[in-house]
Amino acid sequence: MGVTATPVTGALGAVIDGTDPRDDDFDFDAVHAALLEHEVVFFRGLNLNEAEHLELGRRFGSPSVFPVARILGATEPTMTVIADGPESPNAADAWHTDVTWTATPPAYALLHMEEVPETGGDTLWASATKAYEALSPQMQEFLCGLTVIHDHEGFAQAVARKAGDAAATIIEGLDRDYPPVEHPMIRTHPENGRRGIFYAARFISHIKGMTESESDAIIRFVGEHIKDPRFHCRWKWGNGDLAIWDERATMHRAAADHWPQRRVVRRLEIDGDRPFFTADA
Numbered sequence: 001m002g003v004t005a006t007p008v009t010g011a012l013g014a015v016i017d018g019t020d021p022r023d024d025d026f027d028f029d030a031v032h033a034a035l036l037e038h039e040v041v042f043f044r045g046l047n048l049n050e051a052e053h054l055e056l057g058r059r060f061g062s063p064s065v066f067p068v069a070r071i072l073g074a075t076e077p078t079m080t081v082i083a084d085g086p087e088s089p090n091a092a093d094a095w096h097t098d099v100t101w102t103a104t105p106p107a108y109a110l111l112h113m114e115e116v117p118e119t120g121g122d123t124l125w126a127s128a129t130k131a132y133e134a135l136s137p138q139m140q141e142f143l144c145g146l147t148v149i150h151d152h153e154g155f156a157q158a159v160a161r162k163a164g165d166a167a168a169t170i171i172e173g174l175d176r177d178y179p180p181v182e183h184p185m186i187r188t189h190p191e192n193g194r195r196g197i198f199y200a201a202r203f204i205s206h207i208k209g210m211t212e213s214e215s216d217a218i219i220r221f222v223g224e225h226i227k228d229p230r231f232h233c234r235w236k237w238g239n240g241d242l243a244i245w246d247e248r249a250t251m252h253r254a255a256a257d258h259w260p261q262r263r264v265v266r267r268l269e270i271d272g273d274r275p276f277f278t279a280d281a
């Protein structure tokens with residue numbers, strides 16, 4: 001039996017069956033192709049340990065040293081363990097693409113469910129390409145001309161709440177090493193040429209060259225537009241599930257409806273290139 005990719009919704013997402021990353025005959029090409037087509041793929045009950053998780057990540061590119069880990073001295077790729085609980089509520093319940101406040105945000109993320117809450121705690125993904133394609137040609141053309149300033153302000157606020165004693169060091173490092181960065185509002189996918197909305201609610205500062213009220217209005221419009229469920233899929237996790245998503249084609253949010261239950265995930269990011277827009281796509 002070959003590899004199958006069963007769609008989760010009409011917008012994006014597919015469940016992969018028929019191949020295991022630990023096997024010698026693991027069909028990476030089929031998984032990669034499914035990921036390019038469906039934008040996020042899921043493996044049920046895979047139960048990867050940390051070394052296997054990292055090894056699978058290497059198939060997709062260079063595993064990232066997460067900025068916070070880098071500031072704290074890490075030089076090797078880092079797994080980020082995100083543990084929600086009574087004292088550390090979920091901080092990812094807003095539509096975003098990861099770490100867009102860097103010049104070269106990640107290309108992929110691999111998220112492994114370590115400890116699923118009894119109820120709630122789903123993750124939702126939105127297709128940036130489907131959301132773009134649903135706009136009128138006039139709005140597409142307008143947004144394609146915009147440059148957006150992203151910064152780490154929203155991220156630093158979350159760090160300040162969660163990082164305890166290390167918070168001051170991290171924020172100082174963020175201010176020093178990660179100045180605000182310009183990204184296109186609409187990015188061209190480097191592998192398949194599709195256009196997608198490049199959006200991260202808490203990391204967007206303003207639109208370059210616009211008045212504050214114009215910038216606010218456009219950002220609000222985009223933020224509302226991507227909330228349409230016809231662009232979404234939603235994953236109800238089981239322990240050991242793995243999701244791999246294309247950061248260049250999707251946005252995601254983690255539903256914060258499991259508090260105060262515990263929910264633990266392990267995430268690996270894969271380095272990406274500088275986002276760009278090409279007019280002749």
Ligand SMILES: [Fe+2]
Binds near residue numbers: 096098252
């Ligand atoms: Fe995220």
